[in-house]
Amino acid sequence: MQKVPTFSKGGVHPDDKKVFSRSQSIERLPMPSELIVALSQHLGAPAKALKAKGDTVLKGEKIGESAGFISSDVHSPVNGVIKEVRRVTLANSVQCDAFVIVPDAEQPDQESVKLDWKDQSSADLLAKIKDLGIVGMGGATFPAHVKFSVPRDKKVEAFVVNGVECEPYLTADYRIMLEKGEQALEGAMICAKITGARRIIVGIEMNKPDCITHLQEIVKQKGYPIEIVGLKVKYPQGDEKQLLKATIHREIPSGKLPLDVGAVVANIGTCNAIYEAIVLGKSLYERVISVTGECIANPKNILAPVGTKVSDLLAFCGGFSSEPEKLVSGGPMMGFSFFDMETPITKGSSGLLALPPQKKVRTTPCLNCGRCVAACPIGLMPAKLYRLIDNGRYEEAMQTSLMDCKECGCCSYVCPAHLPLVHTMKTGKKLGRKKK
């Protein structure tokens, strides 16, 4: 039997819990009565507001302009009127200005003119991606045009599409692959053209065999030079470092980017957004989000406009079936818990989870059991870092590779003492940076 590719170091096996929403096909959310479109929906500088209170906006119109090298444009999801400009707190605790938009009763239909991209130069395509506000849709929301700008001295061997979706519960990418697979793969072809990649690889975890066969059929039919690779089910398989190790067997050194090992990684959802941007001319103003978890009455995969309030999504899913302990934006391993039901979703919201109360376990001192060390996919010693940070020795922690921690959650997940390891790493990074 052939060995299933995966990354070699660390990783954990949480129960995948995708059963709640995996069989629900993508549904479009009925237009909410109000949208809160934040100006900071991406990594980097918040966008600069182009509109003011009282202005009318059109669907797909640019309302926020990129304000830095790493930044992205923001577009209106609807025809409507800006009711006010308000300061909001997003699920990941980022505070920024946001447009509160009241949509018109009548909304324009989707454009269905298809544009040909094959004759366009990669610089033109890149400009379009920037103009239409495409960011990474896996959760990190890194602006796509920055990621795809390949410096002259670098060569891209492989464009790797991330269809892993290793976070438990989430099924948004799964549904995109099943329902919009053709679009997403064409999007991948566009990306490959922009980056000049020689190989295109799609990595998918083996718990989605239907996606693998479906995409393989499309590739065969269309004659795309795309390799579909089934990967072992292991968290965090979908992290770009782990994904590249599994697919092209290269390790990104500390502090380097995928480009340094000749690769560019993009989420399958991003590829779909790029298809919609380039071929349909659509800016990124809506996305697929899985609303799921034990406490959701009717879990669904929803195509919702960016800026939809959490309360509207929950109402569409029939509310709670039982009282949740936590609401989480994103996946359960790396997502953010928040408390305000009026929080809007952003371009990076891949999931909305309502999780039931968990058994309360008392923390004990660290036992030195080594589970965290064995689980860390980066090869750090979380227990040691924890001790350093706990004692206020931030600089020493920084020298012990604290900054390489990507907060994937494996160490906290396995810790029998139930120590808040990831929490401590996050705190340590903040305080360590401050001290410098």
Place this chain on the structure above:
Amino acid sequence: MNKPTLTVSSSPHLHAKTDTASIMWIVSLALAPATLWGVYVFGLRSALVLAVAIASSLLCEFLLGKVSKESTLWDGSAFLTGLLVGLNMSPSVPLFIPFLASAFAIFVAKWVFGGLGANWANPALAGRVFVFFSFTTPMSSYVTPKTLASAMPDALASATPLGFAKTAIASGTLGMDANALLEGASYPATSFAQSISSVTGFSAYSIDSFLGNVAGCIGEVSALALLIGGIFLLVSKIITWHIPVTYLLSVGVFSWIFGGIPSANGAFSGSFFPSMFSGGLMLGALFMATDYVTSPISHKGQIVYGLGCGFFTFLFRYFGSMPEAVSVSILLMNILTPTIDRYIIPRKFGDTRELRKKQKEAKV
């Protein structure tokens, strides 16, 4: 919509099922076969020894918990320490000895250094070594196991096979291996072991020490019962193979190569398997050396630690003047654990030899 009371906390929002208490109770459960066998062959008196050790350990933990206003009684670690102390006692010891050993383990070895997770030495072993060197005679007088007594009632059998061979070599009986020595002194073996021995060719003494028909501490005699528990721990992923396998194999290999030298038999004449099954090695390798707190945190470090334990055990067994090879070697490696953890660290993702070389050159 009803507004639930929501908790906000850092990711991850999922957790594996294991916790400290469940680990401690599972390890205690894994000691059940060895405990039951010990009580069976040495009689109810040994159960009393175990009960005193456990009660003393729990009492100390309770009292110290009162003083420091923490209730740590139910995390299971004190129970496990007490059980291990009891299993490390000879069945005939006066009852104040297990009481003192447990008290020393909890008070001195564990709480003085900061309680669970902060002790540098395995508490149970520290307790045992403390009473061994304080009360050597009662600690080293053993009882003939029930299974042997029926085979051949003999005062001889109350010496452990290892101790017997050691004494013989020390008194100048050279040129014979351990089996020959035991046979020469008509050391008893069970008829069951003798019948297996005649079929397989293994020495009856090795078979008896594998099965547990020898004199010794309550919990150490049956390698088989300990192995069952150890395999259970490996399967339930409480321990990994790194420490026990390197420890056992290194003792076996060292004994095979050099074990014949003290008895003037030359190299490569020592015993491989019997060395692994005798004395407290199996209990030590599976349940004592694998103590999380006092063993290295990384797998690489654990291999070094296992090899170190193996080397010192071999050294003390064949070239030392005292028994206690296993306990002392594990304690010695406990001392080295922080050093191992400092210098043997896992390879960082993306860190290659060429990269490190480049960085070094860049610095110069």
